Amino acid sequence: MRWIGKRRAGGRASVVYLNSLLLKVHARSSRYLPAHPFSDKVGPPALGLADNCPADGRTWVPFGKSCYHFVHGEEDIPKSYTIERAKEICSGFSTIRSAEENSFIADYSSKVWKGSINIWLGMYYDSDVDAFKWNDNSPLTFNKWEEVGEEDPEQPLIDTCVILHVASEMWENVSCSENPENGVVCETLQSNPVLSALVIVSVILILGISAFVWFIQQRSNSGSTLLPSFEYHPPFGAPSADQTCLVEAEEIEETS
Template sequence: VQTPFLILGDSWKCCPEGWRPFQESCYYFSDDQMPWNESKKNCSGMGSQLVVINTEAEQVSAGRQMKYQQNAINLFIGLRAQEVGQWRWADQTPYNESAAFWRPREPTNTPEEKCVVIHHQSENLQNWNDVPCTIRSYRICENAVRARSPLD
């Protein structure tokens, strides 16, 4: 089921049911927990990817949506270090330090903590935390919106 949320000209911009729209993407906030690699596969299986946060507006939107997630304290995003301190987005988008939202004293850049979660903090924009990839966490998947004709 597609949920239309924006009409542009003769087409609708749609997100799958249960996904939340923001700008040109749709976001899925999971209600189950799994390690980072399984989270990545789960998003891929839905035709999406772990979220890549490129802007402050996207970070703010993710934080607002987290308020509605019951018990979701940490959510995996698509940022991971292959080597300590060498952060890479899962979709190969270049890591931009000026568009990173680390908590104070993070990242710790230790060999045990190579994956990243958004840690829910009320109204705090700086809420990324590096964690072990093997912990079980919720996740945010991202997918581009689909344009549909109103006749589809």
């Protein structure tokens, strides 16, 4: 086993070589993350190290309570998509709740993809409340708008989408139609192993109880026919003397 540690400036993260696998230790989240899974310096693609992330053949990276998939092209080339296509690729993408999560997505994007790109955020403008919301209709508890602010007077709010600039880690509201393609980061909540185990145990218990109740009912319904009904017949005994004489007399009459 070969273990070599390298700390980045500022103490935000360390890079660790474990055998031939390159890992990045993110100091803020205390999670072990595969660093740059498509880099030639790493060898084979690194798999996500969290068992609670989806096992769908894609590389998911755990952070906090979520898992992230950075949609890529060949090797480490980013692919850009329209906002509508991004919604088809990901059932949910990039909802940022904290400064740590914002920095993680921007920092990890620069490690996965060459260069700097912009990323779609899962946000929309709700005209009913005159505010931006995440796609799950939850309000913004954190934001990092550029100096122009959340509201750009030159941008029609009805056609407003939001992007994250990876280089500056700042947000900008842009036209969904005039700014057609950006990078995509899918996000999903990590599964709870304890909850999954409880669900499995509950299903087994329900099936066991149902089978037991069914067996008792079947036995109760068929209880009257478990033993065949019968009538009592006394055993055959030897004929009495009078019966013997009667039979002999009838035989004599028949032969005479």
